[in-house]
Amino acid sequence: MNTTSLELNKIYDLAYNVLKKHGCDDFNAESVATTVTHAERDGSVSHGLFRIPGYVASLKSKKVNGVSRPSNTFLTQNAIRVEGDYGFAPVAIKVGLPDLIQTTNNHGVGVLTITNTHHFAALWHETETLAENNLIGIACTAYKPSVAPAGAKKPLFGTNPISFAWPRKNNTPVVYDMATSTMAMGEVQVAARDGHKVPYGTGLNKEGEKTDDPSQIANGGVLLTFGDYKGSAIAMMIELLAAGLVGDLFSFEAKEEDNNDGGPARGGEFIMALSPELIAGKNWNEHAESFFEQMTSLEGVRLPGARRHNNRKNKGPREINTSLIEKINSLI
Ligand code: NDP
Numbered sequence: 001m002n003t004t005s006l007e008l009n010k011i012y013d014l015a016y017n018v019l020k021k022h023g024c025d026d027f028n029a030e031s032v033a034t035t036v037t038h039a040e041r042d043g044s045v046s047h048g049l050f051r052i053p054g055y056v057a058s059l060k061s062k063k064v065n066g067v068s069r070p071s072n073t074f075l076t077q078n079a080i081r082v083e084g085d086y087g088f089a090p091v092a093i094k095v096g097l098p099d100l101i102q103t104t105n106n107h108g109v110g111v112l113t114i115t116n117t118h119h120f121a122a123l124w125h126e127t128e129t130l131a132e133n134n135l136i137g138i139a140c141t142a143y144k145p146s147v148a149p150a151g152a153k154k155p156l157f158g159t160n161p162i163s164f165a166w167p168r169k170n171n172t173p174v175v176y177d178m179a180t181s182t183m184a185m186g187e188v189q190v191a192a193r194d195g196h197k198v199p200y201g202t203g204l205n206k207e208g209e210k211t212d213d214p215s216q217i218a219n220g221g222v223l224l225t226f227g228d229y230k231g232s233a234i235a236m237m238i239e240l241l242a243a244g245l246v247g248d249l250f251s252f253e254a255k256e257e258d259n260n261d262g263g264p265a266r267g268g269e270f271i272m273a274l275s276p277e278l279i280a281g282k283n284w285n286e287h288a289e290s291f292f293e294q295m296t297s298l299e300g301v302r303l304p305g306a307r308r309h310n311n312r313k314n315k316g317p318r319e320i321n322t323s324l325i326e327k328i329n330s331l332i
Helices: 008-021 026-042 049-060 089-107 124-132 185-194 214-218 229-245 251-257 284-296 306-312 322-331
Strands: 003-006 071-074 079-088 109-118 136-141 162-166 174-178 222-224 266-274 318-321
Touching: 003 008, 003 322, 008 026, 008 049, 008 318, 008 322, 026 049, 026 079, 026 089, 026 306, 026 318, 049 185, 049 322, 071 089, 079 089, 089 109, 089 124, 089 266, 124 136, 124 162, 124 174, 124 266, 136 229, 185 214, 229 251, 229 266, 251 266, 318 322
Parallel strands: 079 109
Antiparallel strands: 003 318, 071 079, 109 266, 136 162, 136 266, 162 174
16 A cells, blocks of 8 residues: 655645535534544544545535534433534534533533434544543444344444543543444455455355455445444444434434435434542542553553554654545545
């Protein structure tokens, strides 16, 4: 794969300019370009510039509103609904999180239900923001079906990611963010593009047989959940929280509605915040630190999120797939 070095500000400009060119206003383009740049900065490459052609396709087809103005409604004192105005999810998240942080600081627990948005990004952006504000963050979203429930050969679940972030007073938060499929479809697509194999059992081909060929999984095949029926139960929970509770589309409904333009389908997101200060009490940080000390003292263990936070220390350029840059430039 040929790569080109791009400074982070150039990555931002590339994303921002192409989004503006296709109808985003400043507020929408800034929100998405920031999310994309942070993904490249942290080495979340399947959710960085790689997603731009899809974002553009959904603006071109008018599926997504590039001038969205999401708004918050308090359903109860600590449950907030964000009406996403059919824009990209990073915009609705930016509008929703400040109220979620405030209400969680007041009541100990807060829930944000995001509706009518198009989610194409990693979830650590939102959970980590909560943790940076000394709150625990949990987020999940459903997507169009590409994953078979345990026992099935046909998709019903999305890759349904879930993220959890734990705040640390003098350190970067502990954050996991993972698809409930064996791999995220973005990673499978990147592997197919770069000609790499994926672990055998990642998914089934269109005949329903296990394969290690990512292009057979991405084109007419199906992914499996991690951990067999256990991952399947978590993927089901995510459908119920992000669609059933939020009141937005289940994965199968998102598929029925989507125009298949290659951009993100419409759907919802469930975000929950908890205040350790109010719930556990003053000593919460020291107590959790003693646990992390135990954990990291075991040989071979590293905390989730550490890889990204380490990547973040590098302020230099990032190596970006050259043909991807050419493709994005051709859209400007
Ligand atoms: P990975 O399998 O790469 O990583 C999952 C988590 O495990 C990360 O938090 C990672 O931390 C952590 N981790 C990995 N290796 C170790 C290790 N050895 N020890 C401890 N922790 C470890 O992620 P996925 O491929 O499952 O998902 C990638 C992204 O795709 C996610 O950000 C997800 O939100 C996104 N996604 C978005 C969708 C959407 O619709 N918007 C749909 C599906 C996925 P670290 O980052 O530090 O490596």
